[in-house]
Structures are given as structure tokens and as C-alpha cells.
Amino acid sequence: MSHWVFISALLAFLSLDTTAVGQFMVSRPIVVGPLVGWLLGHPNIGLEMGALIEMIWIGDLPVGAHLPLDLTMLSGVSVALACELAGNPFPRDAVTTYALAVTIPLAVLSTEVTILVNKFNVRWVHLAQRMALGGRFRTFDGINWLVVAELFVKGFLVAAACLTLAHFTSGLLNLSATVLNGRVMEGLYYAHWLLLALGCSAIIDLLVEKKNLFYLILSIAAIMSLAIFGQMKGVYLVCVALCVGFSAVLLFAGKEETND
């Protein structure tokens, strides 16, 4: 029980980074996933799930007044659920897919709560204005810390509620596996590979423009050739890609600004 309280507090603390404090990206799935996984004894599950969530929702951007899906809660709660289910005799990919499927509605709920809190924050600004005009500058300053505390409490309560709800769904996996004779497990297992494809699509949709499509195909062909004919290891392939990318950044940075 105490570890759920601790995970809730951790998620609440990390979710402050989403908008309120700093935005150092410690609230991103690639950080939250491994951290929660490590605390629950399965860092590899956390890392893989964090990477998958990072990929799929990479294009959900906080532009203008749009609030993206609460990925901190999604990654934290889904990794916690997957770690809890890790003891069951099911393929791990199926378990992680199930945990994600269960947690997405909870993350939507968390986003809705955040929208409500943001609506409520208008009152803090009005109060701050009254304090400023009244010359109560210490109170004006204190409002910032009150809002941060309010967001922490909101994050804690939401995380605790999501973890509790997710915990109650853990039996559902066993039930579906038993009643439906393992077919659900098969489906979830193969969905995992398709979800990796969905992640790649999300990255392409965000980062690849039409003029770069040719270079993507060229890159796949070159990396494939290096992997197959050059028998090059993964680490060297990443290094090659990073060097080419870094050179491209330098090349582009040296060019004259033509647009805007």
C-alpha cells in the first residue's frame, strides 16, 4: 500500500513539470516509465513502455490552448499496472499492451481534471490582481506557491485514483485469458508490433516533410545495407546516423536564412 502512495506522490511531483514548473521534460514518458519501473523492480518494462508511449503520442503538442493527453499519468500508471501483472504467465508484450489500453481512459480523465483546474486558476489571477492593487506584495508572491501546492495535490489525488482503478482491472486480464482461451493474449501480443508501427507513423507525421521522404527511404536502405552486409552492430548504426544528422545540422546552420 505504501508504495502506491509513494508512486502517487512521485507522479504528482513529476507532473508539475508538465506546465507549472520548469518544463525540463522530467514528466515525459521516456523518463517517468523507467523511473516507475525501477521503483517497482522492472526497469526494462518501464523503459520499453516509456519508449512506446513517447513514440505514439510524440505529435500531441501543447500548442495554443490545446492540452495534450496527460502522458505522465499514462506512463506512470500503465507501467505500475504492467509491473503488477508481470508475475502472470502471459507474454510481456501482451501485458504492456493491455496495461496501456486500460490506462488511456484514465489519462483522458486526468487531462479533463487539469482543464478544470486551469479554469479555476483564473480566480488565482483575479486574487493576485486584488492583492497587487492593495499593496499586499507578499501575498501576491505567495499565490504562486499556493498554485504549485494545489497542482501537486491535484496530481496526487488523480494519480492515486488512477492507480487504484488500474489495480482493480488487473483481474480482468486473467479472466479474459481464461474465458476466451488465450485468443485475447494472441491479439494483444500481435498488437504490440502494430503499435510500434503506429509509433513510427506518428514520428513520420510530425517530422518528415514531403521533400525529406526520399532521404527517409535512402536512410532505411543505407542502414539496412550496413546491418545486413556490413554486419554492423546497433550501437555503430546509431552512431553513423547521429554523425550524419549532426553534419546536416551544421550544414543547414551555415546556410543563409531564406524564409521568414
Added chain:
Amino acid sequence: MTEEKLVSLNPKDLVSAFLRSFFLQAAWNFERYLSYGVAFAMMPVLKKVYPSPEERAQALSRHLEYFNTHPYMASFVLGAIIRMEEEKQQLPPAQRKQKEEEIGALKVGMMGPVAAMGDNLFWATIRPYCGLLAVTLVLSNVFQVEGQYWIIPLLFLIVYNVAHVGIRLTGFIQGYQKSDQVVLTLRKYGFQNAIQGLKFASVILLGVLIVFVNLSVLEKEMGLFVLKLAFFTAIVGLFTFALHRKISPSQMFYAVILFALMLAFWPDLSVPPPQVNPIVSSQPAAAAGNPVEMKPIKGNL
């Protein structure tokens, strides 16, 4: 000439304002967005510039008006308005009203373009690039030796925050130095070129990621690998088209699961997955092209 004592800001005030700018979005709301954050960040500066509580109250009230921009790029605006408030206090009283209007106009004039630049540079380019780098490293199994799981998240945070804090700090300093001319200096940084370069670098890295995802069957059979890669590319193309049609990733997620479950329940198509022990690490080793390793991991809850 005014009899008021002219004050200029010292580095301590500026450092305090810069550190407070990390709370710019704390009271983010749908009515005035970052306004309270800006006023909160400027508090140490206004305290120094306006010793009189009445004047300070008026200044704070001005900065509580609607303001919305990108939180990182806001440092350019913040630095500039701090300098302008300082300059305003050094003007004769008759000219101060005009300076006040100039400060308001600078905020209104800069917030849109700066937000567009920040959204494009950070949310749509640098963060996805860092995320893509981390994901590629996870799937390439480079650092997933027992006990080294923390390296990838740490690398992600370092690479991202070098750019993040670097641009925030540069923006704040440049804004303070250039005052209302800061808009002209934004152009010289060549953010547009950096975006183009990073997008190209992302494309190269994406090539590695796509090959890694399919590499698990490479050692078994070359033909199967090419077939799988071709099928994967087709699926990716289909999904990209769907995402481009503004179908949300969450909807796509459930559509994928539904499709996979339908395949599993289809009588002749179903192929049972390998019997995997629950405490076995499957994906990273497989993705790296190695046979699946039986790797015990730490105990359950």
C-alpha cells in the same frame, strides 16, 4: 527633472527574475494565460525599480493583462520588458506614459511570432528529436545491460535541456541587452535553419529505428526480413495517412488493438505467440537482432 533616486538593476535582481521565469506557467489559465507568471517573474525587478507601493501596484497590474506565448521563448520578451521598465523609471515623468504603452505594445507584438517560433523549434522539432533518439537507443538495446537503464532517460534530459536552458538564458540576456530591438536579434540565430537541419537529422535516425523494429527476424531468414520490412512500411504508410487525416493517436491505438484481436479470433489466420515466460526480456534483445535471451529481472511487487 524628477527628484526620485534613479536605480539600476544589479545581477542579483536579474538572476532572481530569470529563476522565477521557470514558474511562468504555474497559474496558466484560459483567460490570461501566462500573465501571472510574467508578473511573478518581474516582482524582484519591479520592487527595485518602483520603491513606491502605488507605482509598483500599477506596474504589476499592467503585467497581469493577457499574455500568451511559448514558455521558453518568453525569456526574450521578459528580458526586453525588464530593461524597458528600468529605462522608463529613468525618464522624466511626462514621458513615462508613452514608455508604458511601448512596453504593452512590445508584449502584444512579440508574443505571437515568438510563440510560433518556439512551438516549431521546441515542441515540433527539438523535443521529438530527443524523444526519437531515446526511443532508437531503447530499441537498439545499446544501453540495456543490467543496471544501466538510467542512461537513456538521462541522455534525453541532458540533450534536451542543453538546448532548453541555453536558449532561455540567451533569450533573457539578449532581451535585456537589446531592449525593444530584441526582435531584430531573433533573426540572426537562424532558428529556421536549425529546424530544417534537425528535421533532416530526425529522418536519418528514423531510418535506424524502422530497421531496428524489424531486425528481430534478420538472423533467421533474409527473405523474411525483407518481407516483414515491406509489410511494416506499408502499415506505417497507412497509419501515417490516418494520422494525417487528424485521427488521434488514442483512437488509432484502440483501432490497432481491435484489428489485432479480430485477427486473433479469425479461425485460420491465428498463429499462437511463442510461450514466453513472464520474467523474460523479449523486445530489446529481439530488436537488436539477437536471439531472445532468458534474462531474469527483479522480483514482483
